[in-house]
């Protein structure tokens with residue numbers, strides 16, 4: 274059969290779907306196979322640093338499921354986000370350009386108008402393009418690119434709606450007395466503005482909400498995970514919804530799904546809660562940085578909760594993978610796992626709200642699962658978030674987008690090791706139409722990493738320059754800037770030249 278559908282596929286479908294449902298899903302499956310296109314599904318977990326993943330050698334066993342799945346993936350060990358927080362980091366992923374090019378550098382900012390039609394959604398314009406994020410700042414990017422998104426799932430749809438639903442279900446489903454009283458009351462005041470009824474109902478709802486939250490409290494000892502101030506959500510609900518939607522859709526699909534965990538607040542479920550407390554793990558000591566947080570933290574306690582929250586992410590990604598595999602979707606899908614930036618628990622920094630650009634803030638996971646791959650491949654070359662868009666375009670038989678600043682990732686590109694430098698950029702206060710008055714820029718050129726900080730009040734008018742050899746010193750402990758002046762100066766010239774070019778339209 275030319276579509277490649279065989280008896281095993283049929284059995285898989287027969288198991289999955291009851292008689293009657295199977296036929297329509299089979300039809301979709303045939304259409305997908307005949308289109309010859311692979312789905313592209315990008316899963317982003319927010320603030321997920323490679324540094325704290327056992328996949329990449331972290332001492333705590335934080336990613337047991339991902340470690341297993343990696344046996345069938347291409348695993349990138351030195352993959353760098355474009356910046357160290359959501360707005361610039363995500364915009365780099367979605368446009369394949371650096372923050373100083375797309376200019377979404379301030380919190381919750383947009384890319385400049387020139388890039389409104391230059392996102393990865395535009396590249397996949399012959400696919401059914403879906404997008405979801407728990408993170409409001411990511412939704413700002415979706416708003417910008419919405420003409421190229423076919424199905425933008427509202428943020429709250431996969432947030433507290435599930436809780437409200439269960440409230441209503443409790444209200445009208447399980448408790449006959451209350452529901453009938455409410456109905457009677459509603460009937461009595463109909464036409465009278467309904468104020469009394471709403472007041473009455475809202476009291477009942479808040480009573481049930483408390484009960485529902487109490488139920489979740491036993492599952493989430495530190496409280497239910499939230500996005501924003503009060504939107505509680507369950508990662509498994511979002512995973513289930515997205516997985517089921519993907520299975521039910523006509524393919525091909527391009528999907529970008531950006532879930533909030535393990536971003537703070539770190540709220541591991543009970544099965545992982547305090548699993549790492551008192552395990553004796555001691556991270557290497559690092560001195561307080563000039564860009565340390567103003568307030569003091571119980572850093573090691575917060576690191577524990579974050580690591581336990583990673584276990585939840587790992588568990589749920591495992592479920593997502595299994596759903597897609599069981600349904601047969603993975604047979605025709607490029608599945609990507611990555612993050613928008615990292616997270617740090619060192620040098621007086623907890624989280625990622627800092628001008629510092631040490632590796633835990635920038636190094637993120639990248640795994641590519643491609644159909645038919647049954648062996649793990651490890652890539653140690655330094656790679657960038659900018660590379661994902663041109664790589665996925667290439668793997669989908671598309672031209673490299675003309676505006677892309679990235680490269681096709683190994684092992685797919687034909688040339689040998691690239692000698693280009695990998696950059697990451699932060700300029701938190703930079704307005705889109707002005708040059709960067711202050712900034713943090715790193716340039717990576719194996720095995721070196723150059724840090725350059727300028728314009729900050731903490732520096733009193735001077736610059737801060739650091740050079741590390743990541744091969745011999747992956748924890749960035751020994752600054753070589755004065756010991757290796759030639760390397761430092763060469764890299765600094767190159768970095769400043771790039772910075773000048775990036776600023777030139779805004780001078």
Ligand SMILES: [Zn+2]
Nearest residue numbers: 319320359613
């Ligand atoms: Zn983020």
